[in-house]
Amino acid sequence: MARYAMVVDLQKCVGCQSCTVACNSEWEVPLGYARTHVRFAGPEGTFPRLVASSYIAQCNHCDHPSCVEACPTGATFQNTDGIVKIDRSLCIGCGFCVEACPYDARYLNPVTNKVDKCDFCSSRIDKGLQPVCITTCIAHAKYFGDLENTASDVFHLVYERASRRNETAQVHIGPNVYYLGKKKSVDLALATFSPRLPRLLTQGRLWRGLVRPLVLGAIGATFLGQAVAFFHQLMKGEKQFDE
Amino acid sequence: MSSTISRRDWLRWTSVAGAVTAGAAKAAEPGRPGWQGSRRVEQIATNCEMCFWRCGVLAEVRDGRVVKLEGNPDHPQTEGRLCARGNTGSQLLYDPDRLKRPRLRTGARGEGKFQEISWEQALDFLAARMSDLKRKYGAESLAFFPHGVASSFFATLMKAFGTPNSAEPAFSQCRGPREVGYALTFGSGLGSPEPVDLEESKLIVLIGSHIGENVFTSQVTAFSTALERGAKLIVVDPRFSVAAAKADWWLPIRPGSDIALLLAWMNVLLEEGSYDKDYIARYASGLREVAAHVREFTPEWAEGITELPAGQIRETARAMGAAKPAVAIHPGRHTTWYGDDTQRARAMAIITALLGSWGRKGGIFLPTPLGTGGFPLPPFPKPAQERADGAGTRYPLASEDQGLTLGLVEATLTEKPYPIKGWIVYGQNVLESIPQREQTLKAIGKLDLMVVVDVMPVEQVQYADLVLPEATYLERYDPPAVVASAKRPFIAVRQPVVEPLYDSRPGWWIARQMAQRLGLEAYFPWKTPEEHLESIVRPLDVNVRQLRVRGAVAFAGRPYIENRQTGDGPLFATGSGRIELYSPVLKELGFDPLPRYTQVIDPPSGYFRLLYGRAPVHSFARSENNAWLDALMPENQVWINSDVAKDLRLDEDQRVVLENQDGVRSLPVAVRVTPGIRRDCVYMVHGFGQESRALRRAYRKGASDTQLMTRISIDPVMGGTGMRVNFVRVRSAAEAG
Numbered sequence: 001m002a003r004y005a006m007v008v009d010l011q012k013c014v015g016c017q018s019c020t021v022a023c024n025s026e027w028e029v030p031l032g033y034a035r036t037h038v039r040f041a042g043p044e045g046t047f048p049r050l051v052a053s054s055y056i057a058q059c060n061h062c063d064h065p066s067c068v069e070a071c072p073t074g075a076t077f078q079n080t081d082g083i084v085k086i087d088r089s090l091c092i093g094c095g096f097c098v099e100a101c102p103y104d105a106r107y108l109n110p111v112t113n114k115v116d117k118c119d120f121c122s123s124r125i126d127k128g129l130q131p132v133c134i135t136t137c138i139a140h141a142k143y144f145g146d147l148e149n150t151a152s153d154v155f156h157l158v159y160e161r162a163s164r165r166n167e168t169a170q171v172h173i174g175p176n177v178y179y180l181g182k183k184k185s186v187d188l189a190l191a192t193f194s195p196r197l198p199r200l201l202t203q204g205r206l207w208r209g210l211v212r213p214l215v216l217g218a219i220g221a222t223f224l225g226q227a228v229a230f231f232h233q234l235m236k237g238e239k240q241f242d243e
Numbered sequence: 244m245s246s247t248i249s250r251r252d253w254l255r256w257t258s259v260a261g262a263v264t265a266g267a268a269k270a271a272e273p274g275r276p277g278w279q280g281s282r283r284v285e286q287i288a289t290n291c292e293m294c295f296w297r298c299g300v301l302a303e304v305r306d307g308r309v310v311k312l313e314g315n316p317d318h319p320q321t322e323g324r325l326c327a328r329g330n331t332g333s334q335l336l337y338d339p340d341r342l343k344r345p346r347l348r349t350g351a352r353g354e355g356k357f358q359e360i361s362w363e364q365a366l367d368f369l370a371a372r373m374s375d376l377k378r379k380y381g382a383e384s385l386a387f388f389p390h391g392v393a394s395s396f397f398a399t400l401m402k403a404f405g406t407p408n409s410a411e412p413a414f415s416q417c418r419g420p421r422e423v424g425y426a427l428t429f430g431s432g433l434g435s436p437e438p439v440d441l442e443e444s445k446l447i448v449l450i451g452s453h454i455g456e457n458v459f460t461s462q463v464t465a466f467s468t469a470l471e472r473g474a475k476l477i478v479v480d481p482r483f484s485v486a487a488a489k490a491d492w493w494l495p496i497r498p499g500s501d502i503a504l505l506l507a508w509m510n511v512l513l514e515e516g517s518y519d520k521d522y523i524a525r526y527a528s529g530l531r532e533v534a535a536h537v538r539e540f541t542p543e544w545a546e547g548i549t550e551l552p553a554g555q556i557r558e559t560a561r562a563m564g565a566a567k568p569a570v571a572i573h574p575g576r577h578t579t580w581y582g583d584d585t586q587r588a589r590a591m592a593i594i595t596a597l598l599g600s601w602g603r604k605g606g607i608f609l610p611t612p613l614g615t616g617g618f619p620l621p622p623f624p625k626p627a628q629e630r631a632d633g634a635g636t637r638y639p640l641a642s643e644d645q646g647l648t649l650g651l652v653e654a655t656l657t658e659k660p661y662p663i664k665g666w667i668v669y670g671q672n673v674l675e676s677i678p679q680r681e682q683t684l685k686a687i688g689k690l691d692l693m694v695v696v697d698v699m700p701v702e703q704v705q706y707a708d709l710v711l712p713e714a715t716y717l718e719r720y721d722p723p724a725v726v727a728s729a730k731r732p733f734i735a736v737r738q739p740v741v742e743p744l745y746d747s748r749p750g751w752w753i754a755r756q757m758a759q760r761l762g763l764e765a766y767f768p769w770k771t772p773e774e775h776l777e778s779i780v781r782p783l784d785v786n787v788r789q790l791r792v793r794g795a796v797a798f799a800g801r802p803y804i805e806n807r808q809t810g811d812g813p814l815f816a817t818g819s820g821r822i823e824l825y826s827p828v829l830k831e832l833g834f835d836p837l838p839r840y841t842q843v844i845d846p847p848s849g850y851f852r853l854l855y856g857r858a859p860v861h862s863f864a865r866s867e868n869n870a871w872l873d874a875l876m877p878e879n880q881v882w883i884n885s886d887v888a889k890d891l892r893l894d895e896d897q898r899v900v901l902e903n904q905d906g907v908r909s910l911p912v913a914v915r916v917t918p919g920i921r922r923d924c925v926y927m928v929h930g931f932g933q934e935s936r937a938l939r940r941a942y943r944k945g946a947s948d949t950q951l952m953t954r955i956s957i958d959p960v961m962g963g964t965g966m967r968v969n970f971v972r973v974r975s976a977a978e979a980g
Contacts, residue, residue, distance in 0.1 A: 012467035014455030014485050016859035017875055021330040024871065025311055031874045043483045043919035047884070048495050050919055052488040136314060138324045138460045139467035185488065 002081040003147040003176075004120055006131075007157040008056045010181030010189060012141035015040060015054035019133035019142065026121070026132040033107045035059070035118040036133055041192035053185035055193050056142070056177070058133075059084060059105040059118040060166070063174025066198040070100035076115070081146075082176060083122055088114045102171045102195030120144065147176075154178075164190065171195040287740040288315050288794025290724055292716030293328035293335070294862040295391050296436065296459040297724040299794050300329065302717060302740035309333045309717060309741055319733045319797035320436075320461045320726065327860045329460070331871040335698070335715055336744070340868055340939055342700055342712035343745035352688065355705040355936075362748065362756075369709055370760035372692045373404065376665045382406045383628045384664045385692075386651045390671035393721040393737075396754035396767075397669050397696070399620070403758065403766040407626040408654075408663065410634075410646030412676040415963045421578045423640050423961045424588025427826050429601055430816030434610065438728040439571050440802070441465035441474075444605040446566035448477045450501060450591065451580070452573045455485035458859040461729075475566065477559050479504065481854065482882065482926050483919030492559050497550040498852050498924055498967065499581050499843030505590035506840060507545035507553075508560045509537045512597050517564030519599025526815065527596055529825025536837045548840065567598040569605025582956030582965035585640075586838040589826065593838070596822045602814065608802035610727040613734065616782040618768045618775070628661055638962035639832060647962045648677050649955070655686040665692035669750070670713075672701045675864035675930070678952035678966050696753065699868060700937035712747040714739075719749030720772035723779060723790075730802045734780060735795035751775070834960055843968070845923070850904065850970035851887075852924040855948040864930040864949075867941035878945030880915040882926040883973065888916040891973060898976035901925070903951045903969050911976040912946035925971060 020037040029035055035058060042052030061084050067076050068084065075090035076097050091114040098106045098115060106117040121131035129135070134144045145152035157163050163178035164186060175195075179186050285304045290297040291312075299318020303311040312332045316323035345365035350356025360368075376384050382405030389397060389411050401409055414422070422432035441447060442465040454466050470476065470489060478490040479501065487493040496504060512518045513534045523530055542553035542560075549556075563570050572595050578584050600606025632650025634641035641647055655663040666673075666687070674680050687693055687706045695707040698715050713719070721737035743749065755767045769775040777787050785796050801807055807814065817823045830836035846852050860875045861867060881901065883893060893899065895916045901909040910932045920926055931945030956965035 009467075009471070011470055011489055014458070014463055014467065014859065016455065016458050016463065017327040018325065018330060020875065021327040021860075021871055022313070022325070025330055025333075031870060043488070043917055045918060047886075047918045047921075048483075048493060050483050050488070050493075052483060052485075052919065054485075132313075135323055136325050136330065138321075138326050138458070138463045140464060140471075141467060182489070 001148065004061065004082050004125075005145065005147045005154050005158065005176040005178065006058075006120070006134075007143040007154050007163050007178045007180060009141045009143075009157075010053050010055070010179055010185055012139045013038070013054045013056065014139050014141075016138060018136045018138050019056065022132045022136035023118070027116075029116070030109060030111055033109070033116075035116065039193060041188045044188060051184045051188050053181065053189040055179075055189040057103065057105065057193060058177060059101075060103055060175030060177045061120065062176065066100045066102065066173055067097035067106065070096040070198070072096060083120050084117075085119050085122060086115055086117070088112070091115055099199040102173070102198050103166070103175070104196075166190050166193065166195060168194050170197060285740075287738070288317070288736065288792065289717065289740055290318070290735045290737050290794065291325065291329045291332065292391070292393070292721075292737070293326075293332055293866065294459070296461070297392070297726075297735065297737070298325055298329055298460045299323075299735060300325065300332065301794070302332075304740055307741060309336055315794045317793040318735060318795045319731050320729050321464075324460055324464065326458050326460050326463075327875065328458075328862055328866055328869075328872065331866075331869050332715075332717055334869045334871045335866075336717045336741070338699070338868060338870070340700060340937060341698060341715075341745065341747070342704070342710060343747065344712060345746070346710040348708045352693070352708070353684075353706050357710065362746070365709060365711060366753075366756050366760055369694060370757060373665070373757075373761065376692060377405070380662050380664050381627050382624075383408055383626055383631065384662055386410070386631070386655065386663050386666050388648065388651070388666060388668045388671055388673055390669065390676075392724065393716070393719075393750055394669050395722050396751045397667070399766055400754045400758055400761075400763065401667075402623040403763040404761065405624045405626055407628070407630045407643075408632065408646070408651055410632055410648040410651050412648050412671060414642050414645035415647045415649060415961075416579055416676060416678070416966070417577050419579065419642065419645070419961050419963045420584030420958055421574045421576075421588040421591075422642070424585045425574060425592045427585075427640075427817075427828055428589060428592035428596065428823055430813070433574055433607070434728045435576075436462065436726070436728055437574055437576070438608045438610055438730075438802070439465075439573050440605050440608045440730075441571050441573075442468040442472075443569060444469050444474050444571035445569040446475045446477065446562055446571070448479070448563070448570065448572040449486055450479045450505075450573070450575060452575050453480065453482075453484040453486055453856050454573070455489075456859055457576070457857045469571075475562060477562070481921045481924050482856075483917075484856075487919075492555065492562070494549075494551050494555065494559070495921055497548070497921070498854065500545075500549040500840070502583060502587050502590055502838055503540070503545045503548040503840040504551065504556065505587065505594060506537050506540035506838065507542045507549075507556050508563065508594055509533065509590070509597065510540045511542065511557055511560035512564055512594070513537060515561070515564065517561065517567075518597035519567050522568065522599030523597065523824075527822035527824050528819055529823060532825040533593060533597075533837060540840075563594070563598055568600045568603040570595075570598045570600050571606055572598075572600065574607075579958070579963040580965050580967040581843050582958050582963075582968070583841055583843075584958050584963055584965060585960040586835060589829075590838040593824050596824060601822070602804035604803055608730060609804070609807070611732045611798070611800040611802070612727045613725055613732050613798065614782050615725050615734070615779050618778045620768070621765050631660055631663055633962060638960075640828075640960055641962045648673070649679070649964050650962065652677065652679075652683055652686045655689060656682065664690060665694070666690055667694045667696070668703060668707075669696045672697075672703055672864050674702050674934075675947065675949050678949060678955050678964055680950060681953070696750065698747075699865075700935055701864070702933065702935040704935065704937070711753055712745065713753070714743035714747040714749045717741060718743040718747065720751060720776070721749075723776060725779070729797075729800065731797040731800045733795050733797040734783065734785065734790065736776065736791055738791060829960070832960075846970040847904070850972050851883075852967065853901070853903070853948060853951055853969045853971050854924050854926040854967060855929045856926065857930075858928045861928070861930050864933065864947075867930055867933055867944070868938040870940065873940050873944075878913065879928040879931040880913045881946070881973075882915045882917055882920045884920050884922045885916050885918045887922050888914065893973065893975075900974050900976050901946065901951060901971040902974055903953060903971050905953045907951055907953055908974075909946035909951055909971075910943055914973075925973070
């Protein structure tokens with residue numbers, strides 16, 4: 001089974017935002033929002049001993065995603081290949097997952113009123129393509145692949161070149177975007193954009209406890225209703241046949 | 244080239260095959276489409292014009308509308324990658340603020356009152372006015388301000404009309420000093436894209452170049468590839484740029500003292516004997532003179548001038564000596580800084596030669612010219628007068644092809660050496676690309692005829708008598724990119740992917756129509772742009788259909804000295820046929836034959852030197868109205884050193900007004916407090932503070948650096964305009980009122 005991941009080489013990334021725009025274009029992201037975007041840390045230090053770095057912020061497709069737990073309807077779920085996806089037909093736009101994500105990688109799309117975020121260009125992967133941020137990256141700074149495949153770039157970069165995850169002692173849910181680069185620069189980038197504590201998790205759970213049965217109930221009721229209607233029609237049909 | 248045809252290829256084949264067979268002058272004929280479900284989908288290859296690098300683009304067109312642009316994997320230089328700007332081309336195409344119909348001025352010049360007219364009327368008007376000028380003052384009274392390859396049809400028209408006066412900022416406000424400095428040394432300039440072999444380099448030296456913020460797709464790719472392969476990096480910049488953050492050595496040099504550093508580097512290379520002796524013995528002349536010249540210019544001497552530690556100067560020089568010849572000293576692009584710029588370029592060229600890097604792997608590679616064709620044209624009439632701007636006369640080393648923009652402005656103002664009464668401005672914004680805008684505005688005020696051909700209603704449009712709305716690069720045919728300065732030289736097409744919107748027209752059509760009205764049709768002997776393309780590529784044995792489907796065709800290159808063939812011409816086309824470390828040409832013209840440091844004026848107390856540069860998400864002053872780019876970077880900021888900000892009690896994001904040495908004030912601009920800049924300068928990204936109301940998104944966002952450039956320092960060698968000689972003080976927006 002695949003385990004998809006990305007690696008960003010911050011020494012190669014120049015922060016040009018090609019990935020941001022290509023992603024916005026590919027996924028018709030409304031102006032002012034982003035599924036992925038470049039942020040900047042620094043310069044910090046005392047002149048002329050300075051450090052600065054870019055950082056790419058996007059969904060980390062975590063091993064233990066707090067968003068999945070927070071979603072009251074089951075709209076947010078994780079594939080067995082690790083990709084965290086959203087079933088838009090189930091999303092009610094409550095925004096709990098937006099609060100729950102320690103990386104602020106999700107946004108509520110004001111056009112669709114559904115939550116949106118990076119899904120590693122899942123539909124492109126299905127077609128054998130790479131995610132669009134990778135194919136447009138003019139610095140070749142971003143890699144995508146399968147961590148289970150020992151021949152992949154990401155396997156090499158993660159296990160042999162010691163790429164780092166953006167985690168803290170408080171938040172370690174196994175993000176699958178890894179960062180490489182000069183140590184000082186990566187240190188600064190990860191410190192500046194370190195994950196926050198997930199918010200509303202308890203409320204989310206509470207809601208989940210309340211809403212999930214309701215949703216299931218509703219689905220069940222619909223099913224039941226349909227079944228009744230079906231049988232009703234069958235019966236009617238028989239009657240009609242009789243006539 | 245792959246023999247299998249992918250689905251994408253097939254989509255493109257079918258659509259372009261249709262376009263080609265449909266023939267005629269019809270610009271965009273989508274032809275037989277491919278289908279996705281029930282939708283008609285085409286993928287058409289062209290090249291980008293969001294800047295002038297011309298990367299390969301595939302436009303996805305659904306039901307006649309561009310829905311997405313992506314990189315063309317078959318383009319040899321960009322291989323499917325597109326920068327942020329390139330990805331937003333559709334937002335230029337569908338920008339509601341675009342110029343839509345020809346307009347004739349009705350109010351006073353600058354008032355912005357126009358009436359819309361038909362193309363018929365517009366072209367007749369222009370032909371009549373051009374003929375008037377010719378009759379009254381001679382053809383040379385018409386000046387042309389072009390930019391970019393797309394202007395070549397107009398350039399032909401101007402030459403046929405008989406005026407020698409054409410000038411673009413690409414020379415005297417940009418690359419001129421470097422082209423002249425390198426040509427004096429190696430016998431040829433660099434051209435664009437500059438052939439810097441970054442990816443193979445073991446050591447990259449950037450002097451004021453901010454690669455990464457200044458984005459040209461393939462150059463960034465090569466740069467990051469080099470870093471990945473372990474290349475070392477030296478960045479000389481008063482500002483802690485994106486590149487500086489990646490560097491092994493950041494040299495925050497005192498602005499204007501670059502030549503002192505370069506002389507000290509030469510001193511170390513020569514004193515320690517770490518230059519490439521075989522290469523110099525074989526190819527260069529003037530070593531003795533250089534060695535004698537730089538003997539006194541030690542790192543200790545340079546330390547006092549550059550404010551860089553002598554130890555660091557020595558260490559970086561040694562790093563270069565150790566990595567030679569695979570040292571890529573980037574020659575820069577915008578090189579008009581202080582007026583001593585040709586000499587600085589000469590110093591960089593001399594070090595490049597001392598390291599044996601010209602024509603060598605990892606240094607500067609050699610172009611491989613492509614023998615293209617074209618329709619034979621009748622000879623152009625010999626202009627009745629010399630150029631009015633002094634290119635070739637007062638400035639003998641200035642390019643007569645590209646001219647001196649400011650020289651034309653001055654000639655317009657003074658009517659010397661003769662009156663200039665008409666301007667045609669194509670594809671550039673003279674108020675943002677040429678410094679001293681008050682002077683430019685005054686010159687425009689004296690004109691009998693001001694014509695602007697543009698896509699967007701930039702500020703100069705309101706001063707025009709006639710405005711001709713050009714189709715965007717996605718709607719028009721332009722001459723193909725014929726790129727010799729790539730390791731694999733290539734040819735790439737620019738072709739329409741959709742029909743022109745509104746009443747806009749492609750430049751080739753406008754120029755050709757004008758030629759017909761002026762009796763100059765012999766200079767436009769082709770009937771369709773396809774014919775024009777075919778004539779250009781015919782000698783290359785390229786299948787035009789394949790070229791139009793794939794977008795580009797590459798050829799084998801001969802990038803290094805060892806690949807040169809007889810017939811490639813002399814390696815060094817200087818007078819002596821050798822690299823001229825010591826320049827007899829400069830000597831003869833009365834200039835320093837070896838570069839010398841001359842002190843630049845420091846900012847007066849309370850003032851800071853105004854530095855400027857680029858951001859990766861905008862192209863000069865052209866892209867600020869683009870919806871997607873505006874969302875990423877709506878305005879610029881002014882970088883101010885944190886200690887200075889503390890002294891001046893300035894906070895991050897506070898709005899300030901910059902006031903220059905002549906009392907000219909900027910629009911309010913936000914402060915960026917950072918340790919990443921020296922205390923004696925401030926920095927801002929060029930292109931903001933747009934004064935055109937018709938650019939509804941960009942209007943008055945951020946501040947314009949050009950507005951603050953009331954002073955310039957002219958390079959005596961080639962007439963370039965040094966622009967980093969302006970000083971500003973910082974006033975709070977409230978205080979400045």
